[in-house]
Amino acid sequence: MITVTIDGREIQTEPGKTILEVARAxxxxxxxxxxxxxxxxxGACRLCIVEVDGYDQPQPSCVQVVTDGMNIRTTTEKLLExxxxxxxxxxxxxxLDCPICDKAAECKLQDLVYxxxxxRAIAEGSVGVPMLHKPPVKWSTIGxxxxxxxxxxxxxxxxxxxxxxxxxVLEAGKEDGTPRIFPAHPEKCIACGECLxxxxxxxxxxxxxxxxxxPWEKTKTKTxxxxxxVGCVIELNVAxxxxxxxxxxxxxxxxxxxxxxxGRFGFEFINSDKRLTKPLIRQxxxxxxxxxDEALNYVAxxxxxxxxxxxxxxxxxxxxxxxxxxxxxxxxKFMRAVIGTNNVDHCARL
Amino acid sequence: xxxxxxEIRREMILNMGPQHPATHGVLRLLLHLEGEVVKKNIxxxxxxxxxxxxxxxxxxxxxxxxxxxxxxxxxxxxNNLSYALAVEKLCGIEVPERARVIRVIMAxxxxxxxxxxxxxxxxxxxxxxxxxxxxxxxxxxxxxxFEMISGQRLTPSYICIxxxxxxITDQFLEALRVFCDTFNDYVxxxxxxxxxxxxxxxRLKDVAVLSAEDAINWGTTGPVLRASGVKFDFRRATPxxxxxxxxxxxxxxTKGDCYDRYLVRVxxxxxxxxxxxxxxxxxPDGPIMADVPFITLPPKDQVMNNIESLIKxxxxxxxxxxxxxxxxxxxxENPKGELGFYIVSDGSSKPYRMRIKSSxxxxxxxxxxxxxxxxxxxxIAALGSIDIVLGEVDR
Numbered sequence: 001m002i003t004v005t006i007d008g009r010e011i012q013t014e015p016g017k018t019i020l021e022v023a024r025a026x027x028x029x030x031x032x033x034x035x036x037x038x039x040x041x042x043g044a045c046r047l048c049i050v051e052v053d054g055y056d057q058p059q060p061s062c063v064q065v066v067t068d069g070m071n072i073r074t075t076t077e078k079l080l081e082x083x084x085x086x087x088x089x090x091x092x093x094x095x096l097d098c099p100i101c102d103k104a105a106e107c108k109l110q111d112l113v114y115x116x117x118x119x120r121a122i123a124e125g126s127v128g129v130p131m132l133h134k135p136p137v138k139w140s141t142i143g144x145x146x147x148x149x150x151x152x153x154x155x156x157x158x159x160x161x162x163x164x165x166x167x168x169v170l171e172a173g174k175e176d177g178t179p180r181i182f183p184a185h186p187e188k189c190i191a192c193g194e195c196l197x198x199x200x201x202x203x204x205x206x207x208x209x210x211x212x213x214x215p216w217e218k219t220k221t222k223t224x225x226x227x228x229x230v231g232c233v234i235e236l237n238v239a240x241x242x243x244x245x246x247x248x249x250x251x252x253x254x255x256x257x258x259x260x261x262x263g264r265f266g267f268e269f270i271n272s273d274k275r276l277t278k279p280l281i282r283q284x285x286x287x288x289x290x291x292x293d294e295a296l297n298y299v300a301x302x303x304x305x306x307x308x309x310x311x312x313x314x315x316x317x318x319x320x321x322x323x324x325x326x327x328x329x330x331x332x333k334f335m336r337a338v339i340g341t342n343n344v345d346h347c348a349r350l
Numbered sequence: 351x352x353x354x355x356x357e358i359r360r361e362m363i364l365n366m367g368p369q370h371p372a373t374h375g376v377l378r379l380l381l382h383l384e385g386e387v388v389k390k391n392i393x394x395x396x397x398x399x400x401x402x403x404x405x406x407x408x409x410x411x412x413x414x415x416x417x418x419x420x421x422x423x424x425x426x427x428x429n430n431l432s433y434a435l436a437v438e439k440l441c442g443i444e445v446p447e448r449a450r451v452i453r454v455i456m457a458x459x460x461x462x463x464x465x466x467x468x469x470x471x472x473x474x475x476x477x478x479x480x481x482x483x484x485x486x487x488x489x490x491x492x493x494x495x496f497e498m499i500s501g502q503r504l505t506p507s508y509i510c511i512x513x514x515x516x517x518i519t520d521q522f523l524e525a526l527r528v529f530c531d532t533f534n535d536y537v538x539x540x541x542x543x544x545x546x547x548x549x550x551x552x553r554l555k556d557v558a559v560l561s562a563e564d565a566i567n568w569g570t571t572g573p574v575l576r577a578s579g580v581k582f583d584f585r586r587a588t589p590x591x592x593x594x595x596x597x598x599x600x601x602x603x604t605k606g607d608c609y610d611r612y613l614v615r616v617x618x619x620x621x622x623x624x625x626x627x628x629x630x631x632x633x634p635d636g637p638i639m640a641d642v643p644f645i646t647l648p649p650k651d652q653v654m655n656n657i658e659s660l661i662k663x664x665x666x667x668x669x670x671x672x673x674x675x676x677x678x679x680x681x682x683e684n685p686k687g688e689l690g691f692y693i694v695s696d697g698s699s700k701p702y703r704m705r706i707k708s709s710x711x712x713x714x715x716x717x718x719x720x721x722x723x724x725x726x727x728x729x730i731a732a733l734g735s736i737d738i739v740l741g742e743v744d745r
Contacts, residue, residue, distance in 0.1 A: 096656075114644060216669075
């Protein structure tokens, strides 16, 4: 055990931890932008700088490891000033997109401006030519729009793609002197959208749903992903009676905040107009719309006939992974107990 | 007249309002009459209740301003001002000098407009039709000025938290100058028509008398209180917006009857004009809005031009800001009396409780007392003289 002092508080801690880890574990707040807990420190944004005795310059707390007897200060006037300056540089070429940006009100950059204080000094930095909206550019998958002008080059997406997903599609680089992210190896992309989920600003936005909503207009409903057997936890973002986005909860197993392409982008079927909403009976070459009573009577009569003539094994039941668990349970129960067959299958490999 | 058993009761119960032109809105008076004499008079209110106080708890501090416009809709600038002062007191906002002077100009213009509306309609109640046209002619000029600076005539929402929404223009100042120069002559015209008019004097003198003691006991404020001879004005007693820097007299009455209330209001218009002349003489330069992060709105040209202001504007408009915890009460001298806002803040962007102290409600409460035993015709004079607006009584 070693002892460090943060803002005058003496803290006992294990060696090998970073300053940020120790501070967070002890309820001391240090602002961050690029930091993600389960990844290696990125150290791109420099907002988490702290003053450490013995160092000439402030140190990034997400990278710097604690040593015995370290004396750390997290909120001095100088640090606040430096953080504001960093923010000013981030905002210097940020377009005036808040009213049309998907991320507004959930945006980390907005929160930092709120938190670090709106200051004349910040404002003066960017008075002049307003940065106007620019259209998105091509990303490695069609489910995501990339707005380079909104990008703060925090490199969360690059690191998450490399470390969490293991694909390494993205690379940080420069275009006309401005840092931005390039999908350098699009052939490796599995379209999982992890980059989208970690983007702190509106640079990466979801391009599947035509309908968008602000956070106070939508409700989040926690449920289980209807696709494969892993059973990831997903949150359906619902606005105006439609699912507009799928997010997940970082704290909950089995997926701990990650999703695959199906879970994240495969929700269009819910509002698809191709879904059957009324029973149909095939007559000749075409379908005829009938009432539920007629359809059920028809099915019951035919099933009975087949069972009597050929036995229960002549019947098989196919259900859908898009139905609820309860529906599917009742369905297999019906097939086994009423019809008397084990021929039950399901499209769960989708 | 009703007959109960062998007893003949002479009392008649009569509903006056809520659809009665002289009850100024939707007030219902339940009158117990014996012949022409009002034995008992019960005001029944609530026909214009919109739940403004409750609505206030579900709107952000910024959004509530538009509700204040609709309280006493003849004095919306003053309502804005009272609310803005309360929120500023809560957040500890220092308003720039230029905004304070503009606020005084707006409040006094609104006071004149409100009194003109009262005078015109009151004269109409009593039967003097021509005054109405003259009063509305001048009121129209004030509303035009409001439209010039805020785009709205009746509900400007112009005074907002931290200052005023837009700067005044040269065009406005010119219109104001012309108005101030000519207005006293117009007031003289109204007085020529009314003050010594025998019918007017007969109808108003010694009607609905409220002594100074009773006026205080009933809690009345504004011209009703001052007409009873109590020299009390919030602009003098607890100055706000720099009213201590202006010279003006507080007119008071001697008897506390309808005629005194008329005289007090007419004189108040002259005094307001006097304040206007002083205020417009020396309007300091500078900003019109305090710059308090995430409480006062940034100027529109900055919002359109830099991202920090845009973020700030977005956060405020979306209600994603915090104000200090606490509770404040702040009141000002509205044209009709004291308008106060009591705001309890739990630190969120919406008030936990927003109580509105209305002078109209209190003054109306004193009406049954002062019309005890008067004639029905005098009741009209009495009701008009206390100058109520049901938008504020019912809230």
